Amino acid sequence: MFIFGLAVVIKLLTIQYINGDKYRELADKGTIENKPIPANRGNVYSVNGNLLATSIPKYDIRIDTKTPKKKVWQEQIGPLCDSLSKYSGRSSSYYRENLRKARAKKNRYYLLARDIGYSDYIRLRDFPLLKLGAFKGGLIVEQTTKREHPMGGISMRTIGYERTDEDGNITRAGLDGAFGEKYLKGVDGHRMKQKIGKGQWKPIKDSNEIEPQDGYDIYTTINVNIQDIAHHSLLEQLEKYDAEHGCVVVMEVKTGEIRAISNLGKSKSGKYYEKRNYAVWESHEPGSTFKLMAIMAALEDKVIDTSTIIDTKSGYKTFYGRGITDTRGYGKISAGKAFEKSSNIGLATIVDDNYSKNPKKFIDRLKQWKLHENLDLPIVGEGNPVIPEPGDKIWSRNALPSMAYGYNMQLTPLQTLTFYNAVANDGEMLKPRFLRQVKELDREIESFEKVVRVKKIASDATIKKAQKLLENVVEHGTGKGMYSKYFSMAGKTGTARTDYSNFEKWKKDKKYVSSFAGYFPVENPKYSCIVVIHKPSIKVGFYGADVTGPVFKRIAQKIFTDTPIIDEIESLEVENASIDKEYQNFYDTANTYLTIMPSIIGLPVMDALALCENLGLKVKMNGDGVVKSQSIPKGQKVKKNQTIVLELS
Numbered sequence: 001m002f003i004f005g006l007a008v009v010i011k012l013l014t015i016q017y018i019n020g021d022k023y024r025e026l027a028d029k030g031t032i033e034n035k036p037i038p039a040n041r042g043n044v045y046s047v048n049g050n051l052l053a054t055s056i057p058k059y060d061i062r063i064d065t066k067t068p069k070k071k072v073w074q075e076q077i078g079p080l081c082d083s084l085s086k087y088s089g090r091s092s093s094y095y096r097e098n099l100r101k102a103r104a105k106k107n108r109y110y111l112l113a114r115d116i117g118y119s120d121y122i123r124l125r126d127f128p129l130l131k132l133g134a135f136k137g138g139l140i141v142e143q144t145t146k147r148e149h150p151m152g153g154i155s156m157r158t159i160g161y162e163r164t165d166e167d168g169n170i171t172r173a174g175l176d177g178a179f180g181e182k183y184l185k186g187v188d189g190h191r192m193k194q195k196i197g198k199g200q201w202k203p204i205k206d207s208n209e210i211e212p213q214d215g216y217d218i219y220t221t222i223n224v225n226i227q228d229i230a231h232h233s234l235l236e237q238l239e240k241y242d243a244e245h246g247c248v249v250v251m252e253v254k255t256g257e258i259r260a261i262s263n264l265g266k267s268k269s270g271k272y273y274e275k276r277n278y279a280v281w282e283s284h285e286p287g288s289t290f291k292l293m294a295i296m297a298a299l300e301d302k303v304i305d306t307s308t309i310i311d312t313k314s315g316y317k318t319f320y321g322r323g324i325t326d327t328r329g330y331g332k333i334s335a336g337k338a339f340e341k342s343s344n345i346g347l348a349t350i351v352d353d354n355y356s357k358n359p360k361k362f363i364d365r366l367k368q369w370k371l372h373e374n375l376d377l378p379i380v381g382e383g384n385p386v387i388p389e390p391g392d393k394i395w396s397r398n399a400l401p402s403m404a405y406g407y408n409m410q411l412t413p414l415q416t417l418t419f420y421n422a423v424a425n426d427g428e429m430l431k432p433r434f435l436r437q438v439k440e441l442d443r444e445i446e447s448f449e450k451v452v453r454v455k456k457i458a459s460d461a462t463i464k465k466a467q468k469l470l471e472n473v474v475e476h477g478t479g480k481g482m483y484s485k486y487f488s489m490a491g492k493t494g495t496a497r498t499d500y501s502n503f504e505k506w507k508k509d510k511k512y513v514s515s516f517a518g519y520f521p522v523e524n525p526k527y528s529c530i531v532v533i534h535k536p537s538i539k540v541g542f543y544g545a546d547v548t549g550p551v552f553k554r555i556a557q558k559i560f561t562d563t564p565i566i567d568e569i570e571s572l573e574v575e576n577a578s579i580d581k582e583y584q585n586f587y588d589t590a591n592t593y594l595t596i597m598p599s600i601i602g603l604p605v606m607d608a609l610a611l612c613e614n615l616g617l618k619v620k621m622n623g624d625g626v627v628k629s630q631s632i633p634k635g636q637k638v639k640k641n642q643t644i645v646l647e648l649s
Helices: 002-018 020-031 070-088 092-104 118-125 130-137 174-178 180-184 224-241 287-300 335-340 344-355 359-368 399-404 413-424 460-476 503-508 549-562 577-592 605-614
Strands: 032-037 051-063 110-116 139-148 161-164 170-173 189-197 200-204 217-220 245-252 258-266 309-311 316-319 322-325 332-334 435-440 443-447 452-454 490-497 512-520 527-534 618-622 627-630 643-648
Touching (some): 051 118, 051 130, 070 092, 070 118, 070 130, 092 110, 110 118, 130 139, 174 180, 224 245, 224 258, 224 527, 224 549, 245 549, 287 335, 287 359, 287 399, 287 413, 287 460, 309 335, 309 344, 316 344, 335 344, 335 460, 344 359, 344 399, 359 399, 413 460, 413 512, 460 490, 512 549, 527 549, 605 643
Parallel strands (some): 618 643
Antiparallel strands (some): 032 189, 051 110, 051 139, 161 170, 189 200, 217 435, 245 527, 435 443, 490 512, 512 527, 627 643
16 A cells, blocks of 8 residues: 555656646646737728728627625625616526526636627626626626628628638628738737636736737728619619619729729519629620620721711621521611611621631730730629630631620620720720728828720720710610710610520520610710619510610719719709609708708718718718608707717618
């Protein structure tokens, strides 16, 4: 027994003194870790400073029931339970019983409140016992952040996010994802935590604790007013035509800055939401909007002029065994008239007659405009253009005449708009830009200027002819239903069949892609815009002039109303009387009340926001939709930088 006892003592001394450091290190490694403290992600703002995405702090409040001394516990537990009861609505006895059990079990991580906001955190932190802090009261506070989008679902896909799944895979969508790693993410801090069982970790105060560095803020090129107009104009038309999905992009002509981008797809329940970034991602056959590129290539190569006579037959013509049709027969017409009337036969004849012996000449012209390259956007997932050439698998003798009117090739809506914007910009092709500057509070970190993609896409003569052709489309061509004598627009309609390569399949289920691309005003282009709607109900309509043209006009019309871009507008021809009345009332109110608070109840959020900001007010909003209440009553005199809270429904 003496020998056995001696052996035990020797073993204990060996473990404690000889191998002690090794075992203590192993113990600490399993129970103490240096855990990261996530940095607050930077905010995303619109071009005029409206908040588009922000990180809201959320808190979990726990208590180490073993830490408080017995006397302190007995004195403070009753008042604490009463305070918790008033906060949550549960009975004081409920908390008293559960906290008593937790202390008996020496629970060092008992949850009191989960995922609460900052104001609630401040309130709980001052409750009895908890206000004694971590060392005397056992208070444990864990902070996390949640990404919020104050504008709701509007442009959420473009604003984007960064998410990490359970396997550690990171998904980066939109601007938030594109610029997250470089600007928004910040630098994580770290603190020591001790494992207390059941996978739970308790923070340990430590001198080596490092606070996180918050991310930078980014200021986008998005204008919330134009974004709201584009979103609701698209939504209204999608619902009217029961379409599958659609997108709208509005670009500033001289800078390439994207002022609005809306992407809406239909859910299984029939509601529309920001499903995918179709404007950036979806490559598709553009249809007749590509006729601008085709006729400009012929004009620049001087193989035709706008007055060149083209025989479009009676509305049907065969090319290499495949028939091409027009909606009606035009006979012999000028090349300019063929473009205005969107004659498939006319454009196919122009391209086939002049390039069939040397198709490379036509393809090289498209490549000179970089139509075969993507736009190299920061947003992940840009679709690749498809411009076939001799030797490719999809090339055939019919490739050229098919490409002339937008088939047998693919572009994304944003790639198509980039070309139209270049025509509006007198030939200078700019890269679409979503970001204006990066800031840390008021300190500028980086700013971004326009990026020239092609210095001059064509001669001045060709550009002027193209501009006139696009103007004629709206005045007396396929887009004449959009014409207004009060403000000028130029553009091209597009209607493309889906499943073009499989006619038999298409005949069984006829679906179309409707589009309109153009700019306004004609005299001094300020904005270019493209609207694309996929698979509208053919029972209602499918032509680009009917489906997407009205969206383009509505956007242009409201931008004219909200931010006039010509010196004088006497009146506007408005198709929707209720919208006209709504906007007239808004501007009457804005001009009448300069320092006196008007009633803005019932106004859409963007109108209310603009009116309040014009008064110099700072606006806080709860919810989305229209204003149902305002914190500053009607008739009260307002001061600059005064805060108003709007409740929306």
